[in-house]
Every structure is written in C-alpha cells, then in structure tokens.
Amino acid sequence: MTKSRNILWIGLNTIVFLSLAISHAALLHSHPPEFHQKGIKAGKTPTLIANKNVADEADRQIAYFQFEFLSDLALECPTEIQPFVIQQALAELHVATQTPQALPLHELLANRTSLHAKLRGLHTVIACKWSTEGIVVASEIPPVDIARGLSKCVILEIQNSGKVSTDISVSVADKKQNSVPWTVLPSKSQFFLVTLYADAPTARVELRAGRVSHELTVPIQQVEPARIRGRLIDGDLNLPTAARVWVEGSDHQYRHAGPFALNRSFTEKPLLLFTVPRAYRVPFFYADGTFEIDVPPGPTIVTLERGFEHLLKRETIDLSPGETRDLTLASSRFVDLKKEGWISGDTHIHWVTNAWNVDLRIDDLARVQRAEDLRVANNLTLLHRTNVDAFIKPSQAPVGPIKRLCDGDYHIEMAEEYRNQNLYGHLCFLNLKWLVMPIGTGPQIAGDDSLDYPINKPAILQAREQGAISIEAHGIGANHELPQNAIHALTDSLDQIDPDDYYRLLDCGFQLPLTNGSDHPARIAGCARAYVKIDGEFSYEKWIDGIRRGRTFTTSGPLLFLTVNSKQVGEVLSVGKNEPISITVKAQSRFPIGRLQLLSNGEVLKEIATDENVANIELDFPADQSRWIVARCSRSDQWNAIWQPDVAHTSAIYVHVDNRPVFREDAAREWINRMRMHIRDIQTKGVFGNDTQRQEAIEYVDESIRRYERLLSRRTSENKSSLSLVEQADNLLMLAPFASSKVHDLPAMRSLMHATDIDELKRAVEPFVLCKVTIDSNSQLRATPCLKREDLSQNHTHRFLVEIHNEGKVQDQLNFRALGQSLNASSRECEIGLVENIFSTSKLTGDEFEWKLIELRWREAGNYQMEATIGNLPAKPEGGFSLSLPAHSP
Structure with missing residues (x-):
C-alpha cells in the first residue's frame, strides 16, 4: 500500500466514527431519535459585509446551504474524501447555527475552497449562471460517461447573476434533487448534487425558482459496465x-x-x-x-x-x-489474539433497523460478527415509549446465548440495556438469566407518563443476583449515578467514558476497567470494542469474568498491551518504597500508531510518535509513590476509542507502595460537587409519584457523598491506633458491598448501622464470610471455614469477607493461597488471595477485630486445600482449611 493511499484509507476509516463524540445533551440521540432543528429559512437578501472575520447573516445562510449540499454528498456519493466532506459539513452547520464550535470565517472559507478543489478533481462539475432570462453555461458540457444500469453523481455549480436572492430547486426527469429550494445569494455560487442515469442519450436537468424554470441538457455517453x-x-x-x-x-x-x-x-x-x-x-x-x-x-x-x-x-x-x-x-x-487469551467483544449492540423499532435477522448479526472478526456480540434489549410509538427491541430471543450461533470462536448473547435518561443513566446488563424490569424508567425513555422511579440501584442488584455484570453505558454522559454506583461497588466496567473522568475515578482508588460498545444501529457494530483477557479455552462466562477482574483494553483499531513487573491490567502490584518498577508497553496495528503514551496518576511518563505499525515503550524507575498506570495510543488528540478510529486505551495496573492505594482529595471533592449538582437535578427535574420516592433518590446520593467524605477523613486519621465500634461499623458498611451485593439488602444494612457491640457486627456480615482467622499473642494463626453461600460457580470471581480476631495485635501481611495436589505448591486450578484496594489490604492493622476482602476463583470443581500464613512465617496445619467448590451455580 502506498503512503498516499494509506493516508486516504485512514481517512476513510474515520467516517464510521464521525458521529461518535456524543455530548451530554446529545446522548439521547444515540437511541430512537426525536430531534429536529429548523434550518435557516430563505427570505430577503441579507446585507453583505466586506472584510470581516465574523459570520453575518449572509455568511450563515451560505454556510447552511453548503451544509445541505455536503450532507447530500455524504449520503448519495461516498468517495475517498467522504471524511473531509462530513467534517466540512459539520463546520458549515456550526457557523450557520452560531454554535460555540464555529470556526473563524476565514478558516471556514479556506477549508471550503480546499474541499471544492478536491471535488472538482473527483467529479464532473457543470458551471452555469442563473438569471430570470435564462441559463448560461460557462462552457460546452462534455458527454458524461455512465455505465448502463448504474448512476453517476455530478455537481451543478449555479451562480446567481441576478440582484436578489433566488430560491432554486433542481430536478432530473421530474425527480427533485433537493427536497426544498436552496437560496443562492446575488453574485454567489452554490453547488447542487445531481444524480444521472444512462437510460437516455441526454439528461434533462430542470432549474426552477418560483414560476421561472430553465432547462439544461446534459449529453450522456452510455458504456457497458x-x-x-x-x-x-x-x-x-x-x-x-x-x-x-x-x-x-x-x-x-x-x-x-x-x-x-x-x-x-x-x-x-x-x-x-x-x-x-x-x-x-x-x-x-x-x-x-x-x-x-x-x-x-x-x-x-x-x-x-x-x-x-x-x-x-x-x-x-x-x-x-x-x-x-x-x-x-x-x-x-498479523496476530491471533485469541491464542494469547485476548477475546474481542462489543458490549453494546441493538440488532435492529436504523428506526430502532424493528428487529434485524439474528443470523445476519452472526454474519456481520464474523465479517468484523468480533468474538463476542452482546445484543441488548431496551424499552422505548413515545406518544407515537412503543416497543421493546431487539426481541429475537430471550436473554442468554443464541446457542445455534455460538461456537468455540464466536458468541452472541441476548442481554439488556436498562435506561433512565432524565436523572440516572444507561446500564448494560450482561450475562443475565431474565430481563430486569421495567427495562426503562422516566420520561424520554418510558414515556411522559413514567416516573424516575425506582432509581437504577435496585435494577443493578437484580442483575447482580443473576450473576450479571453492570456496565455504565455512556461514560458520564447521562450516567449521573456513576460516582454513587462506584463507591457502592455497583459498577463493573465503564463504556465510552472520557479519559479524564476515568482518571478521576482511579484517583479515588477505585479499580474499574474500560470496555466499549458500538451502540448499533447508531454506529457500525464492532467499530469500538473491548479485548478481555481470559485463561484457557474461550467461553462467554470467562469473558464476563475477565471484565470483573479488570483485564481489558478498549480499541477502535490498535492492539495495546501493558505490563508492570509482569503484572497485567487489572492487577495490583504491591511493593516497598523505592523497589524497582519495570513497565513495558506494546502497540501494534494495521495502520501507523501515531502517538503512544504511558500515563500514571494523570501525568505522561513517556511518549513516542511514530509512523510505524508497531511501537514499544520500556521504562524503569523506583517506586517513589503509589500509582495507577495506563497506556494509550492515537493518531489524533482524542484518546477515547468511541470518538475516533485507531485509538486504544488500556485499563489500569495499580501499584501500591507499602499497601497504600492511590487517593487524591481533589478528585474525591470533584465527585462530591457533581453529586450535589445531581441532588439539585433530582429536586428540580425529577418526576416522582410522591415525596417519599424523591427522598429515596436523594438519600442514595447523600449516603454516597457521606462515603466519599469518610474516605477523606480516613486519609487524615490513618495512624489512629484503634477504631471505635462506630468507625468499625462504618468501615464494614463500605467494605462489605465489595464482597456481596446482598449487603445492600435493607435488613443487612440496618444490622450494620445499628450494631451496639462487636458480636452484632459479626452476625450482620456472617453470611458473607468465607473463613474466620484467629491470631494469638505468639502470632500463631488458626483458620476456620464458614462458607455458606450457594450461588457459586466456576470461572467466576467471587468475593467474600475474612473475619479476623487478632488477639496478638500483630501488624504484618496476611497471606492466602490454594494448594495443588502435592500440597506444597500453589494450585493451577484455584486461586485465592486478599484484595488490595481502597477499602481493604492484606496488611493487618493490629486492631483486635477487623475484616478483609478476599477473592476466590476456580476453573475445575473439586475439594481444595487452602492455606493462611502471616508474613514470612512458615505454614502450620492450623492455618489450613478445605473448601468444596462446585462446577456451576444451582
């Protein structure tokens, strides 16, 4: 491929992304659209002002009809410069409608002139002058070659030689080429797109302004296709x-x-x-x-x-x-990522027509999925009601896999998008067993007679109860509950999020991965996707669990890999102060990489620019502070794969120095400010049946703000020797939801909030405890299993609490591992370990009672021997216990 052709191809690849940057206000338009804006109407001739750089009424009118022409061109005549056509159309619209994004007039005109020159090089352009007396053609019209049975687009350039504005419409063989007349100002020219066919020796092109009509005859040279x-x-x-x-x-x-x-x-x-x-x-x-x-x-x-x-x-x-x-x-x-355990998927497809209310054939999704080499396609059912239409689509099958279209290489899953536009946001529920009702709430989604109630939280809990994950569908966008959901452990992943908002979540110590979905039919299926790392043979359950574990990168083209001291994305690297850190980044793509960046804590640590299709970064330095680390690449200034082609961004790797996660107060305060604004919206915009419902929505935000403030206060009192019962209860209230969503059940919450002694705390969380650990004054450890949950299955990361009674006030690392058959090495089929996050670490605080978060997953059912140890002390039989782990949930 030549360099010039490669550049044109890259530009063409851009067109499927030209509509991707969905602003907050425009978010609804990615679903059944109901938006209309009146164009600039033709009227009296505007006054022309010379030597200016700010668009006046005449400039705006010209820009609007330039927009109309370019819109027609993008729809009727795709060519290699279609991206530039659409870009200029948008620029003309911004000027015509005086948006803040409008270019300076001289820049708009320069771009317009440049594009017109390109169009003249690609298309036949017929120039003529209009007056009430007739049409004058600038030069003899040459025959237009058109293949029999095909059409060809030509451009008619009409200059108004009259003294007043003229509203002109163009027709070919009585078929209108522009649905409404376009205004051409005096002495100005306007392009019109004309489609011609080889069905006659000549084409009769009629130009009409009011009652005045003129005709052009265009000779046609018919050729065989x-x-x-x-x-x-x-x-x-x-x-x-x-x-x-x-x-x-x-x-x-x-x-x-x-x-x-x-x-x-x-x-x-x-x-x-x-x-x-x-x-x-x-x-x-x-x-x-x-x-x-x-x-x-x-x-x-x-x-x-x-x-x-x-x-x-x-x-x-x-x-x-x-x-x-x-x-x-x-x-x-050029690479087979499935063999390396990386599985591509689109989290967000609606396999329906562009009108949204009619299903497409599910077999055609399988065909497109294979054409796009998209391993996983999630087909999400949604609800939409208006005063003229109501539907629940797509509806090709119940939730779950379309088994006849799934094999060892590709998988189609029916799932759900649960939506509230007015206040809460959109959520992708994947891996469901049944639909979460009512599928959508509030006006704009469920109809003007619908309430913003219930809030999204109960729906997430219902999805989690089925073993599903919940993905915030549109970044912040309309997803105003994202900061609340994150601190309540109700967010599994983030789609389409702006990188700065992602970094702000990481700055609060949250460990959340990036995923992505096209939102078809708004975009081409698979145009932006997530790659998820799995272990062993491909299955959908493993793909879902890879998202839970944060093992992802999102991309609209490049393939991007990050390791830190051999840790992969989603993992935590625990190191001591100034221990060595070694970072490796690799990007590879079908096209030049552009800019490849390594970021940590919001700062670019290293960047390279390249025209090559492969790029690498290596960086070594001492662990000076706790960090989150990500990599990203792009050929533009955009770093979100849903906005532009050939952008990739990894999820984070977390470096904890001395067991301390990243936490930045300014980030937490920013989320608090946003949540306070959300309360204002609930009070002023929310549609509720009564004050009780409204207050429930506000209380969820209030409690979220309180938890962020609790994180802030904890950072200022980290060296406190011991916690009061109230503080222990509050810590457990924030920690326990990361072990089980069932903690959100009202009785469990009340038990935690109203506990009067340590025994009541123990009883409140006992259903979520995997084992109890007792440490005596000689640092001798005894572990007792107490697993009571039955909703367990293999290839699923489960989290529990560990209850610790630290009689010896030991301050050291608490370690867990699953043993293999030899009992002297770690198991390859089962993994267990304490979680390192903002709420829990493996370091014992020395408090007599505390709880830790522990993670357990297994690939094969069976009886496993677990081992708990303290620091570097040798394992003792008392620290062992066995667990019988099932194959699938009941």
Whole structure:
C-alpha cells in the first residue's frame, strides 16, 4: 500500500466514527431519535459585509446551504474524501447555527475552497449562471460517461447573476434533487448534487425558482459496465469467510453489493454530531464468502477488511467495458489474539433497523460478527415509549446465548440495556438469566407518563443476583449515578467514558476497567470494542469474568498491551518504597500508531510518535509513590476509542507502595460537587409519584457523598491506633458491598448501622464470610471455614469477607493461597488471595477485630486445600482449611 493511499484509507476509516463524540445533551440521540432543528429559512437578501472575520447573516445562510449540499454528498456519493466532506459539513452547520464550535470565517472559507478543489478533481462539475432570462453555461458540457444500469453523481455549480436572492430547486426527469429550494445569494455560487442515469442519450436537468424554470441538457455517453465476481478467503484457514468489502470504481464512487445492498440499516448510518437529522452512506458492504458487483469500466480498487487483527488485502484491476473478472482476496492475520487469551467483544449492540423499532435477522448479526472478526456480540434489549410509538427491541430471543450461533470462536448473547435518561443513566446488563424490569424508567425513555422511579440501584442488584455484570453505558454522559454506583461497588466496567473522568475515578482508588460498545444501529457494530483477557479455552462466562477482574483494553483499531513487573491490567502490584518498577508497553496495528503514551496518576511518563505499525515503550524507575498506570495510543488528540478510529486505551495496573492505594482529595471533592449538582437535578427535574420516592433518590446520593467524605477523613486519621465500634461499623458498611451485593439488602444494612457491640457486627456480615482467622499473642494463626453461600460457580470471581480476631495485635501481611495436589505448591486450578484496594489490604492493622476482602476463583470443581500464613512465617496445619467448590451455580 502506498503512503498516499494509506493516508486516504485512514481517512476513510474515520467516517464510521464521525458521529461518535456524543455530548451530554446529545446522548439521547444515540437511541430512537426525536430531534429536529429548523434550518435557516430563505427570505430577503441579507446585507453583505466586506472584510470581516465574523459570520453575518449572509455568511450563515451560505454556510447552511453548503451544509445541505455536503450532507447530500455524504449520503448519495461516498468517495475517498467522504471524511473531509462530513467534517466540512459539520463546520458549515456550526457557523450557520452560531454554535460555540464555529470556526473563524476565514478558516471556514479556506477549508471550503480546499474541499471544492478536491471535488472538482473527483467529479464532473457543470458551471452555469442563473438569471430570470435564462441559463448560461460557462462552457460546452462534455458527454458524461455512465455505465448502463448504474448512476453517476455530478455537481451543478449555479451562480446567481441576478440582484436578489433566488430560491432554486433542481430536478432530473421530474425527480427533485433537493427536497426544498436552496437560496443562492446575488453574485454567489452554490453547488447542487445531481444524480444521472444512462437510460437516455441526454439528461434533462430542470432549474426552477418560483414560476421561472430553465432547462439544461446534459449529453450522456452510455458504456457497458464491467462485473467483478469476488471470492473472500480466510488465508490462514483457506476457507471462505465473511468480510467487509470496499469497491471504488473508476468514477471514484464506492458502491454496494452483497445481501444487504438494498437495506438502509446496513448502507446508511446517522451522523449523531449533527444537530439536524442527517446520515452518511457506509462506503463498504458485507459479503459472506462471495459477491458480484457491476462497476464502471476502468481502474477499480477492491479491498477486503476483516477486523483489527487482519491486514487489509487490496487489489487494483483495470476493467474493460462488458468484462467479467473473477477476483479472489485472501485475508491474513498479523496476530491471533485469541491464542494469547485476548477475546474481542462489543458490549453494546441493538440488532435492529436504523428506526430502532424493528428487529434485524439474528443470523445476519452472526454474519456481520464474523465479517468484523468480533468474538463476542452482546445484543441488548431496551424499552422505548413515545406518544407515537412503543416497543421493546431487539426481541429475537430471550436473554442468554443464541446457542445455534455460538461456537468455540464466536458468541452472541441476548442481554439488556436498562435506561433512565432524565436523572440516572444507561446500564448494560450482561450475562443475565431474565430481563430486569421495567427495562426503562422516566420520561424520554418510558414515556411522559413514567416516573424516575425506582432509581437504577435496585435494577443493578437484580442483575447482580443473576450473576450479571453492570456496565455504565455512556461514560458520564447521562450516567449521573456513576460516582454513587462506584463507591457502592455497583459498577463493573465503564463504556465510552472520557479519559479524564476515568482518571478521576482511579484517583479515588477505585479499580474499574474500560470496555466499549458500538451502540448499533447508531454506529457500525464492532467499530469500538473491548479485548478481555481470559485463561484457557474461550467461553462467554470467562469473558464476563475477565471484565470483573479488570483485564481489558478498549480499541477502535490498535492492539495495546501493558505490563508492570509482569503484572497485567487489572492487577495490583504491591511493593516497598523505592523497589524497582519495570513497565513495558506494546502497540501494534494495521495502520501507523501515531502517538503512544504511558500515563500514571494523570501525568505522561513517556511518549513516542511514530509512523510505524508497531511501537514499544520500556521504562524503569523506583517506586517513589503509589500509582495507577495506563497506556494509550492515537493518531489524533482524542484518546477515547468511541470518538475516533485507531485509538486504544488500556485499563489500569495499580501499584501500591507499602499497601497504600492511590487517593487524591481533589478528585474525591470533584465527585462530591457533581453529586450535589445531581441532588439539585433530582429536586428540580425529577418526576416522582410522591415525596417519599424523591427522598429515596436523594438519600442514595447523600449516603454516597457521606462515603466519599469518610474516605477523606480516613486519609487524615490513618495512624489512629484503634477504631471505635462506630468507625468499625462504618468501615464494614463500605467494605462489605465489595464482597456481596446482598449487603445492600435493607435488613443487612440496618444490622450494620445499628450494631451496639462487636458480636452484632459479626452476625450482620456472617453470611458473607468465607473463613474466620484467629491470631494469638505468639502470632500463631488458626483458620476456620464458614462458607455458606450457594450461588457459586466456576470461572467466576467471587468475593467474600475474612473475619479476623487478632488477639496478638500483630501488624504484618496476611497471606492466602490454594494448594495443588502435592500440597506444597500453589494450585493451577484455584486461586485465592486478599484484595488490595481502597477499602481493604492484606496488611493487618493490629486492631483486635477487623475484616478483609478476599477473592476466590476456580476453573475445575473439586475439594481444595487452602492455606493462611502471616508474613514470612512458615505454614502450620492450623492455618489450613478445605473448601468444596462446585462446577456451576444451582
């Protein structure tokens, strides 16, 4: 691939992301849209002001109809410069509607002139002058070559030579090319897009302004089309494969073929950044092993694309009129991440039409999934009610796997998006056994007669009870409950989040991973996805658990890997002050990496810029402070994979120096301020049936604020020798939800909050305790199992509490491990260990009573011997206990 062609291809790859940066206000538009903005109406001729750099009314009117032309071009005539067309269309709209994003006028005009020059190089442009007396063509119109059965887009450039503004509409063979007349100011020119066909020797183009009508005759040179019969092969397996196919004809237009060529849900996608409803034509099509397509004769470029792990395969062929050419394209992987345990997935698909209210065939999702080499596709059911429509879609199957479409390589799962737009936000519930009702709440989602009640918290608890995970669907966006959910241990992952907001959560000591989803049909399925690290053979349950464990990176192209002292993303590295830290970052991609950055605690530790497709960073330094560490790469200034193509961002690795996690007071105070604003919204915007409901919503925020403030106060009293009963209860109240969501049940909460002695505290959390550890004054340890939970299954990370009675007031590390069959080495099939996070560490405080958080997972059912030790002291039989771990939950 030549460098110039590579740059154009990179630009084309951008178009599927042009609508991705969803602002807070525009978030609803990623779901069934109900937004309309009046355009600038034609009226009296605006006054023209010379020598200015601020758009006046005339400039805005010109910009609006430039926007209309470019919008038509993006939808009707995709070419290699489509990204620039859409970018300029958005810039024109900003100026026309006077948004804060509007460019200075001189910059807008320079970009417009540059784009017009590109358009003249790609398309036939017919220039003419309009007046009431007639049309004057600048030069003789040359014959336009059009292949029989195909269409061709040409540009009509109309200059208004009159003295007043003229509202012009253009028709070809009585078919309007612009639905409403476009205003052309005096002495100004306007581009109009015209689609011509080879069904007659000439095309009659009518220009009309009110009652005045003029005609242009465009000569047509009909030529025979050429035909391509394509075969798509997985070059590694030597088998037919589904894939994206790009076909650029000699007229520079991209054309569609394949099974979805006439289905607008596959050929068009909305431009969500536009404040008026517009769409663009997808420049590629999907084919399942074979395709046939007619194209104009001449040089034709055909490209096979298949996900992020395959190199693009491109062929340029020169076709003669009437020729049929057989063409085989074979994909090849430059890396097979599944073999390395990394499994790609889209957390957020709605397999419905662009109208949202009609299901697409689920078998077609399987076809697209394989074309995109997307291992996991989560198809989320949602509720939407308006005064004209109501539906629960997609509805191809109940929640759970579509078993006939799942195999050892690909998996489709029916799941749910639970939504509240007005106050709380959208959540992706994955790995459900049944739908969480009522699926959506509040106006804008469940109808104007719907309440903002219940809050999202009970829905998350219902999902967790089924073994599901809860993902915050749109970053902060409308997800105002994110900081509350995070501190209540109710967030498993973050989709589409702005990096700065992610870092602010990490600054509070939270250990949360990044995932991503396309929100199809708003975007192309799989355009942004998460890679999740699993152990052993692929299964959906392992993929879900990999998210729970934080073992992810999110990407719209590059593949990005981070290790710190051999620890992987999601893991905690515990070190002493100034112990050595060794960081390795590797990025690889189908396209140049651009900028690769290593960040820690909000600062860039190291950056490289490269035009290569592979890049590495290595950095060694002493552990001077506790850190979170992430890596990211991009060819732009955007670092969120949902905004731009070829962006990747890892989840964090956590470095704890002397058992201290990262905690920054300013980050906690920022979340507190946001939550106080959320209370104001509940009070002023919330729709509730009564004050009790409203107060429940406020109390959840109040309690969350109190917990953040408790974290702040704990940092100022870390060296306190012992805790009071009230402080112990409060610590346990904050810790226990990370062991089990059932702690949120009202009786358990009340038992903790109203305990009058240590025995009552023990009884309150006893259902969530895995074992009890007693340490005597000689540092001798005894461990007693007390596992009572029955909702356990393999390949699922379970968390529990460990109750500690430290009679010896020992201050040292408490260690756990699962033993293998030889009983002198760690098990490969079972893992157990204390959790290191903002609420719990493996370091004993010396308090007589305390609780720790412990994590347990196993790959094979059976009886396992566990071992607990203190510091470097040898293991004793009293520190051992056995657990019988089941294969699956009942």
